[in-house]
Every structure is written in C-alpha cells, then in structure tokens.
Amino acid sequence: MLDLTDKRLLAALQRNAHMTAQDLGEHLNLSPSQAGRRRQRLEAEGYVTGYTARLDPMKAGLTVQAFVQVQLATHGPEQAQNFARLVAARPEVISAWTLTGEADYLLRVYCADLRDLNRLIHEVLLPHAVVARVQSQIVMDQVKPDAPLPT
Amino acid sequence: MLDLTDKRLLAALQRNAHMTAQDLGEHLNLSPSQAGRRRQRLEAEGYVTGYTARLDPMKAGLTVQAFVQVQLATHGPEQAQNFARLVAARPEVISAWTLTGEADYLLRVYCADLRDLNRLIHEVLLPHAVVARVQSQIVMDQVKPDAPLPT
C-alpha cells in the first residue's frame, strides 16, 4: 500500500519525470537515497508503468482533436475484436473505450486537420462492416490539460 | 519543421522517455551525439513539453474511469470561467474539453469507486449554480490505452 509520501512522490513524478533523487528529496523532506529507493520500489512494484515524453500537439501539426462515438451493427465477440484491431492500427486514435450508455465505443482522435478527420470517419470507420453509426464531436478548447492521476 | 528522423525520435521518446542517447542512436541509425543533440533541439523548440511518469490506475486504487458530460444553465464568459475553475480544482478530473454538439463540457474522471463518482456528480457538480445537466458514462474497458501522438 501507499503512504502519503509515496503519493506525493508519484504526483511529483507525474508532473516532471526528470526530477532527480535529490530534487525529490528536497520536495518531500527526504534524503536523496530514500527518495531514490522509494522510486525504485514504486517502479518495481508496478505503480509506475513507464516514463513518456509529452508533446505539444499543435507543434506536431495536430490541430484537430475530436471524440468519435461509434455504434456497432452487431454485438458479438468477433465483431468487437475486429473493431479493437482496427482502432489499434490507426495511429490517430489515441485512446478507445467501451462505455455504458448509447454508444458502444468512444475514440479520442488527433488529426492534422478536418480533412483528415473526415477521411478517418468516411474512409476508415464507416466502410468497416461492423460499424453502424458514427458521431464525432470536435474539441473546441481543452479547458483542463491532461493532468496527473489523483493519488 | 520536423523530418522523418525527428518524428521517429519523438515517437520513441513517447514510448519510453528513459531511452539513452545511445539507445536512440541505435534505434534511429544515428550516432549518440546526434541523437542527443536532436533531442535537445526538440526540447528547446517546444516540441517536447515535458516528461511524465505513467501510473497504473488500478494499482493507485482508481478502479472507476468515467466520462461526464455537462451542460451549463447559462452561457456567459463568467459562467464558463467559473466552471473552468471548478474542474481545475478537482483532482479526479483528469481532463476537460469543450465540444461541438449537445454537451458543453466533457470531463474525463478517475475515481476510487462508484461512491466517489456519485459524490463528485451529486455533491460537487450538480450543486454548482451554473450546472444544468450532468450525464455520466462509465468506462467498462479501455480498448486502446493512451497511445503516443501520431507524428
């Protein structure tokens, strides 16, 4: 289980993974060796699954962010796996979830422009046999940027 | 602008930010010094906005992931700012967007359990003066985990 210091350490690492053991120690009132050991432990026990670089989507040329809701025509395990493979293979689909409620799937999508989003919907998703209905909502503003997990 | 090697470097850093300059060099057929220099350049020019640790939500005790759609009662700039402050202050709200379509806001939320999600909706969001309607969809399965941005 995690104590308060672990949680604060995880929060700090989510904000900035390049903090050194000494930085962490100062921030948490710990000696550098302890801070380092705690991080090692949290990594080994699987609390930290990895370290990633965060990119500026605009700088990367991804001007359009959207959410796409998808309903499938038929609901068998084979169709589901089929669709899962499809979204896994499309790099512009950042994440995909199955939700309670009307839509079967929610996709989070980054595209270079609206043309690309349109192409994704009409030339990739809709032609797929199992896809019955697609509804896209374009992001106008990200009010809160991807924040660290509450720990 | 980015060339192909830059894009592959950014993709690699999104998968694993702890790759060393030598690792990057081997992966991209570059000398370690060049790989390091490219990374420095991409950081300095703002393509990389930071490095973050990725956590296992389950391990962190966050068993419930949900999307919450919110409609505001009135649509003035003051109300919008008010609501933006609210979501910014709630740690269980990971991200928030304004979208085209029916709902004014979409919130991505991580909670420890359904009770917490319920509390968030009925004791935080709904009592807020500007909030007119709240509709939550619980994530049953994350078909595609948060993937790197397409570069």
Add this chain to the structure above:
DNA sequence: GCCAATTCGCGTAGAATTCACAAAAACGGA
C-alpha cells in the same frame, strides 16, 4: 531491557548528459 529486523545515511563505482573543440562534409562563388 535486550535482541532481531528493518530502515537510514554515506560513500563509491558505473553510466549518462552536456559542453567545447577539432575534423569532415556541404555549399557557394569566382
């Protein structure tokens, strides 16, 4: 009060990053 076990801090060895410098390549003009 004593002993065991865990935790803590320090020091060292290995590795990575960063910077500067020199060589090589690319480029442009005469």
Add this chain to the structure above:
DNA sequence: TCCGTTTTTGTGAATTCTACGCGAATTGGC
C-alpha cells in the same frame, strides 16, 4: 574546378546522477 566559408559530425573531458553495498541507528517484539 578550386578555394574559402559555413554547417555538421565525432571525440573527449568534466559534471552529475543513479545504483549498490556497508555500517550505524532506530524501531518493534518478547
């Protein structure tokens, strides 16, 4: 084609960080 300039590339040294081991201290149980 040749030469001077500019940019790029590789190497090396200095600094810094991480990982690991060892001795000391603190904690907990009996």
